[in-house]
Amino acid sequence: MNIFADFHARVAAILAGFAKAGRLPDNLDLARFVVEPPREAALGDLAVNAAMVFAKEAKAGFGNPRQLATEIAFALAEDSDVSQAEVAGPGFINIRLQPHVFGAVLRAALAQGGDYGRAPQGRVGAAQKINVEYVSANPTGPMHVGHGRGAVFGDALASLLEFAGHTVTREYYINDAGAQVDVLARSAHLRYREALGENVGEIPEGLYPGDYLVPVGKALADKFGKGLLDKPESDWLETVRVFAIDAMMEMIRQDLAALNITHEVFFSERSLTRGEGGDKVKAAIDYLTSKNLVYVGRLAPPKGKLPDDWEDRDQTLFRSTQFGDDVDRPLLKSDGGYTYFASDIAYHKVKIDGGYNTLIDVWGADHGGYVKRMDAAVKALSGGKVALDVKLCQLVKLMRAGEPVKMSKRAGDFVTLREVVDEVGVDAVRFMMLYRKNDAPLEFDLAKVIEQSKDNAVFYVQYAHARVKSVMRQALAAIPGLDLSADALAKADLALLTDEGEIGLVKMLAQFPRVIEAAAAAHEPHRLAFYLHELASLLHAQWNRGKDAAELRFVNEDKRDLTCARLALILSLSTVLAAGLGVLGVRAPDEMR
RNA sequence: GCACCCGUAGCUCAGCUGGAUAGAGCGCUGCCCUCCGAAGGCAGAGGCCAGGGGUUCGAAUCCCUUCGGGUGCGCCA
Numbered sequence: 001m002n003i004f005a006d007f008h009a010r011v012a013a014i015l016a017g018f019a020k021a022g023r024l025p026d027n028l029d030l031a032r033f034v035v036e037p038p039r040e041a042a043l044g045d046l047a048v049n050a051a052m053v054f055a056k057e058a059k060a061g062f063g064n065p066r067q068l069a070t071e072i073a074f075a076l077a078e079d080s081d082v083s084q085a086e087v088a089g090p091g092f093i094n095i096r097l098q099p100h101v102f103g104a105v106l107r108a109a110l111a112q113g114g115d116y117g118r119a120p121q122g123r124v125g126a127a128q129k130i131n132v133e134y135v136s137a138n139p140t141g142p143m144h145v146g147h148g149r150g151a152v153f154g155d156a157l158a159s160l161l162e163f164a165g166h167t168v169t170r171e172y173y174i175n176d177a178g179a180q181v182d183v184l185a186r187s188a189h190l191r192y193r194e195a196l197g198e199n200v201g202e203i204p205e206g207l208y209p210g211d212y213l214v215p216v217g218k219a220l221a222d223k224f225g226k227g228l229l230d231k232p233e234s235d236w237l238e239t240v241r242v243f244a245i246d247a248m249m250e251m252i253r254q255d256l257a258a259l260n261i262t263h264e265v266f267f268s269e270r271s272l273t274r275g276e277g278g279d280k281v282k283a284a285i286d287y288l289t290s291k292n293l294v295y296v297g298r299l300a301p302p303k304g305k306l307p308d309d310w311e312d313r314d315q316t317l318f319r320s321t322q323f324g325d326d327v328d329r330p331l332l333k334s335d336g337g338y339t340y341f342a343s344d345i346a347y348h349k350v351k352i353d354g355g356y357n358t359l360i361d362v363w364g365a366d367h368g369g370y371v372k373r374m375d376a377a378v379k380a381l382s383g384g385k386v387a388l389d390v391k392l393c394q395l396v397k398l399m400r401a402g403e404p405v406k407m408s409k410r411a412g413d414f415v416t417l418r419e420v421v422d423e424v425g426v427d428a429v430r431f432m433m434l435y436r437k438n439d440a441p442l443e444f445d446l447a448k449v450i451e452q453s454k455d456n457a458v459f460y461v462q463y464a465h466a467r468v469k470s471v472m473r474q475a476l477a478a479i480p481g482l483d484l485s486a487d488a489l490a491k492a493d494l495a496l497l498t499d500e501g502e503i504g505l506v507k508m509l510a511q512f513p514r515v516i517e518a519a520a521a522a523h524e525p526h527r528l529a530f531y532l533h534e535l536a537s538l539l540h541a542q543w544n545r546g547k548d549a550a551e552l553r554f555v556n557e558d559k560r561d562l563t564c565a566r567l568a569l570i571l572s573l574s575t576v577l578a579a580g581l582g583v584l585g586v587r588a589p590d591e592m593r
Numbered sequence: 594g595c596a597c598c599c600g601u602a603g604c605u606c607a608g609c610u611g612g613a614u615a616g617a618g619c620g621c622u623g624c625c626c627u628c629c630g631a632a633g634g635c636a637g638a639g640g641c642c643a644g645g646g647g648u649u650c651g652a653a654u655c656c657c658u659u660c661g662g663g664u665g666c667g668c669c670a
Contacts, residue, residue, distance in 0.1 A: 039614085043613080179670080180669080301667075302595075302666055302667075303594040330668060339667095339668060340668095364664095366665070367665080368664055395664095435606090436605095436606075440606075453632065454618075454619095454632080463632065466630085467630065471629055474630090475629080478629080511609095514609085527609070530607060533617085534617080541635085544625090544631090546629065547625075547626070547631085548634090
């Protein structure tokens, strides 16, 4: 039950009536106006801006927007759920709802439990098939904190979209085709020689020095003995590469598992050219060629400082400028191989052919310069039918008690994602990474996130949930035999909830479905995190009012009906907290021990 | 030189795709525990939404521009 969407439909119906009577054009885009909570609660329960939005269209039939507003308000006042509808300010319609509407919201929330706020089955038309590609760290080493942010973001976004009624696939693109996996193979081979007793000394420049390859070397030695020793690289490279990539991917999978992240699809870049179905990169290029979007030409060198090895020559180019890119982009390297972009085009073509309406790519901010060309490619490949949204995650600055954590680039001496998770826990890592817009830089303070104070948003929200559970336990102790099930509490006399704070909490509850919808539509899970924090804040505040005024406490032994009504309220709130945290992948504990 | 992201309270950040008098936490000042978890809460001070133009009923939000910060800039991934 979403009263905002509900009343949007009712106002839309009123407008349609005016259109039928010839007083408004009948091609109004009804998605343009909104029904939202008013700026201040004192103004009412719902605010509608339709009259102002359609001011231009209403000129002929109504004169000025206030007249349109007045007539909409008049029609709304007939609604049995409305106690008052009045025009205010430049043309807002402020609606005050009958108390029974909020009772109905509360009962609906209790009846639906963890599914309250989940998109109803009825919205088939709006549901999409969405592919979320995230993490996609190169399989050359353990994940660092920056990867972790993209991972958590992508995972929470995927869950959010599912909760909002979409069909979602979580996907990981393995960059296993480039030169750096050859470097990985050489590095692993060195560790292999080391495992067989050779003193390899310092790891040479250009190879991966990290200790994490030591066990890979040992495993190679166990499996192949001396079989890969004293042979030219061409004899062992392929074997070692496959082996090392598998080991790295296994390690990455474990890092992700530590964050409760799993992907349904791991897509190998290499499989594009060597997998079943032939060379998919060639097929993609052929497809673009057939659309006359590929040509051989010369690119102007970039202005400013020229690259040292610049060589003016013809290239095979994709006409990305036709789709908004700044320059056309090369598809073939000078050695004849495919560029990374060419592979990525093929990869996105595979996704498009998979029937998705929306593709979401989660990348690090350092790939921002790549967005336009990818967008151009998806437009070209899908004929503009498939939407691509690239979400860029900014850097994570690791801090400890206000001081930056030193991250030297030397010898694999960096803080891994795993170390951070082990130190502060999954919940803290996940929530803090989501408690920020994805395109804003993030300061992650290792000391602060394990602090148990309101300074720490994770704790604060979890505590709100635990506090409700605690009150429930107290209630049972105070009134033995009380039935605390949602079914029983839903039968309480909810009209007894008349305190301002209580009504504020019910309104907050009513907003949950709307927050889910908006956050999902904008692909912004942080909105949910902020909503949960605000909900927790209101809950703590109401709890505290009971400190000063005993009659406001949730549990009153001698007022059983009132107690039940209040328990119904906070139970529904705890359900929302649990559901919301669940979407973010954070636990909702029953007690904070 | 060009492109993209960002600029909101002393600090860290929200601001619901253009709505009403711009919000929260920290920090600062002053309060609240014989009482459901003070691991909390209440109140106060603090702003030319980087600057300047524009679009319209209405702009922190959209467009142009200047300044300041970040990222990237044939064939790497």
